[in-house]
Amino acid sequence: MAIPTIVWSQNHIRIIDQRKLPLQLKFVTCKNVSQLWRAIRTLAVRGAPALGAAAAFGVLLGLKQIKTKERKSFDAQIKKLCHYIGSSRPTAVNLFNALDRMQCILRDHPDASVLKARKLLFQEAMAIFEEDRWVCRQMGIHGAKLIKNGSRILTICNAGSLATVDFGTALGVMYSAKKAGKKFKVFACETRPLLQGARLTAWELTREKVDTTLVCDSMAASLMAQGQIDIIFAGADRIASNGDTANKIGTYSLAVLAHYHRIPFYIVAPEMTFDKNIQSGKQIVIEQRDGKEITFLAGKRIAPLGVKTYNPSFDVTPHRLITGIVTEKGIIRPSFKKNIYKHFIGHDR
Ligand code: MRU
8 A cells, every 4th residue: 555645753754745756756854843834835745634644743843842841831832833834725624623633632631731731742643643544444435335347437636645644535435446346447637737636646546556547637528528437536625514615726627517417526525624614615715826836837937928827726616516525424415514514413403
């Protein structure tokens, strides 16, 4: 199986450097929080669940700089640290949910000494890491039931082992189906501008010996029109309480196309990717990235100097276009507003 995307090892974080894939498999070592911040911002580590683990480990890195023995000051410094880590990328809610969990541990143990608080933070970070490994495998089991022998699957961006600790959400479903002996083929959208589909998804699927065909994003419509796609799986960066889902730019186009061609469109994401504080996708902050990601390709300028750019990293797929959301607890079907609550809480509101 996959090499872990991110690990905590001897007081530092080791991550696969996704900027260098697929040409080189190299690792980055983050020894302090600003190195981690940069690794997140420049997408050395990326994908919502991997960002959750990175944020939790980032707090552990930050602990190295905190010298106080006094709890009030310790908690204040952790809060500042979490704020800094959270400023790296705005859309993937796993990052913020992980930071909230780290701060919650402190709130739940107000009387613990600083030494004890440090231990609790370490345990919580490790729990976030281990949980991701478990929830991805659970989503794999539930989602694999949707894949039939001979299914032709379309996916976008990279929602695989590289976007999580080690297994994947949308691609995890495919790994589980493969393990169950199903034969299927995958079309991977290249995912402009940064080509996570071409560089990362194609890399990991071919390594796992999954039958994979790489297509340019603009080819998805034609594939669907020809009846060559049976089902679509995508990951998520943030899911609102009504099911509206932010994911890599281009996901919304696939969902609209899927609706027109009557192709089931599934999101695969764990509870950590749900933002229960927001009612709809309108409240999701979409990261805007440097226009150079569009005007340059593989380090070479491809557009004229002076041209304007528009480079949102994500779009929001309205819940009406989603057939189901696969989570670690099963598959949520419409009506999402009612069923998301029931799915996680166990009863109607
Ligand atoms: O900008 P990225 O590469 O971090 O975007 C990642 C995605 O959009 C993924 O599809 C999403 O995080 C789900 S990952 C399991």
